[in-house]
Amino acid sequence: MASALDRMRPDAPPAMSEPNVIPLIDVTLVLLIIFMVITPMLQTGTAVQLPSTDQPEDIKREERQIIIPLRNDLSVYIAEDAYAKNLYGEMGKFDTKMRELFARNPSRQILIKADRRLKFGDVRTLMKHIQLSGFTDVGLISDKTRRG
């Protein structure tokens, strides 16, 4: 390694102009892979078309949250798993699961992720099921209206 002093000597070979970029590439690639792996994992709950409102609050992601997606075809999920094909049909499996979750930890927060095309009555029916299971802390997920 040529020290700074060596390079100042007139007979020293010309300094290498290209920096060593190999470590930079290594770090960049590792970061890239990390982000690529994280991105699909961030999707919580089955995808639905969220309603858009002007000023939704930021609901911090927490371990105690349970996401309950309600899709336009009235199928009910808990996170990624389907628990009922129709909200007005066989809800036994969903109710059992919710009671079980409540028995394990009653302080969890339920986040309803309902499709914007539904009627309020559908969401209300789902809330009724949640209320009957015992949970009281319920949030409604929405999206911020994008302008322009």
Next chain:
Amino acid sequence: MGMAVGRRSGPMADPNVIPFIDICLVLLIIFMIVVTILMAQLGYESKLPPQAQSDSPPPQGPVEQIVVRVAEPCQMGQFGTCKVFINQEDVPIMQFPERIKRVSEGRATQTMFFTAEDSVNYENAMKVLDMMRSAGIRNIGVLADPVPVQMGEGTVDAPPVP
């Protein structure tokens, strides 16, 4: 990477990696932005009133309960046709933000109740909820029981504040 091994090799033949780095960095930035956008989880936090006992009437609190009710017709994409009631009073949707702000004055910590008729579009109901939240109401309880059918005259029983 082509590294000079030993002393036999001539001039170092490093491939030009600069475009590669450029692409990697751009991809990295794209992913970083996507992750930040996806991390944000927006919505409204509310409390469900504890399950009301049907046989006993809800005890009257010392303060008047405020119930906001969205009434039909309020179909998808027709927010202007929604009717909003604050207790029994019909409030035009355009004046609602102002009215609810006035009603909520001095009741900052009081829980207000929100409900909508079953046929009201969910997104429109959420927009009314958004107006309530924007008016500074922190504690919103969403009623999970169906709204009594009587239009205008009916009393919406507000359950006790949890």
